[in-house]
Amino acid sequence: MDEFILIFRHEDGMKVASPEQIQVWMKQTMDWIGGIAAQNKFSIGNGLLFDDAKVVWHNNVVTNGPFGEIKETIGGYIIVKAESVEEAVEFAKGSPVLQGDGNSVEVRKIAKRDGIH
């Protein structure tokens, strides 16, 4: 069994949703993660806050961000256990993040510390 990270990419993190909409997303996200955990395939997950977010650039230039310069931001990630990348992709397809037009979930296999990868 391998571990895969599912990274949620939002088209525009500044877009302000209604409290009602946020609550719906929250429930959908919790149910989605709960469904993965019910299959014993959930490892860990975190949301990433936009408050106080900074970007450190080449030459140690620090900007408030990651807004403005780039359109795409990372909203959070979860790490799942899966037999194959295809299985991890099936998990990703259920993510409520994908309801937003232009949003995406990036699926990456986590390197094992086995001296090969």
Place this chain on the structure above:
Amino acid sequence: MQQQELIPHLFRTEFTKITAVLCKLLGIEHIELAEDIASETFLSALETWSYKGIPPSPVGWLYSVAKNKAKNHITRNNIFSEKIIPQIKLSSSAVEEIEIDLSEKNITDSQLQMLFALCHPSISAESQIGLSLRILCGFGIDEIANAFLTSKVTINKRLSRAKEKLRNEHIKIEFPAAEEINERLETVLTTLYLLFNEGYYSESDDSVLREDLCLEAMRLTYLLIENEHTNQPNVKALFSLMCFHSSRFAARKNENGEIVLYQDQDESLWNQELIANGAYFLHQASQGNNISTYHIQASIAYWHSIKEDTKEKWENILQLYNRLLQIQYSPIAALNRTYALAKANGKKEAIAEAEKLQLTNNHYYYTLLGELYIDIDNTKSKEHFQHALSLAKTQAEKNLLMKKLKL
């Protein structure tokens, strides 16, 4: 006839106290001696009281007999020179001066310290439970065998192996140091949780015994609540969980010993006092930032104590299971989560999620699928109940499924 009721009642309570105090005094390597002295004390009581009547203070009588027996044993064997003298350097050599302290405080302290010793991480969980039942709860070997649905020989072997381990590991009967108390407490709580479950889910048809097991687990947990060092939020959360569960004791099995499902239970049989206690300790447990699995399970049990089906209730239960599964997966939590999902989000979504679980060795899995398919596809529902029936282990479960199939 009075003493025939009195002695068994006293034995269980006082056996645990005398054993704990003596074991603390003599050291864990003499655990069997401590048990023997306690047992001999009750034999003396049986012989004496049967003819002379129950003394005015039975407990006081037992303690003074136990003390004398302990002193005799200490003198007869070499334990005194090996073990006691180094500890009481100031005292003269007279055995008379050995203090066997059977005060309430020392009894409680000794029992708590024994609890930590028996639940040492080097002892297997199975042995921890067996030892706790014997030493701290005063259960007889045949009662333990009955609870575990196994033979006395097996239990005896298991217990003597565990005692050997206690000796070989030189486990001390003492409070863990402040910096390791939380970690050690985890193991103790796990054992108490398993001890409770052993009673609650036991297949043994002795309902008095099963209830006793649960009550003993609760008593030991309450000992931890009463001590300022161990009165932690997760201890209170575990106690709350036990209160909520045991409140449904009378309602969850009918007079034929068959399981009554939650939705079919007679609410008037729920023990409201235990429910109130559960709510009280859950509230007490809500301090600090640490949320243990016991907090989550107690909260789930809290919502179950409200019989009425509301959207709020099932939505809360669903989210609690979502969290519980992220911290600690178990097949039964996965199945319960899917049931809550059906109640909160509808059967169609729950069926899709249930099909992904693939717990194909588990008869509860097929019972759940059977339940979810009712009125959606009754043929499939029956197939699943049939499959569950072929996997069910106990007669009570088979009867329940047979009832479902007649629908």
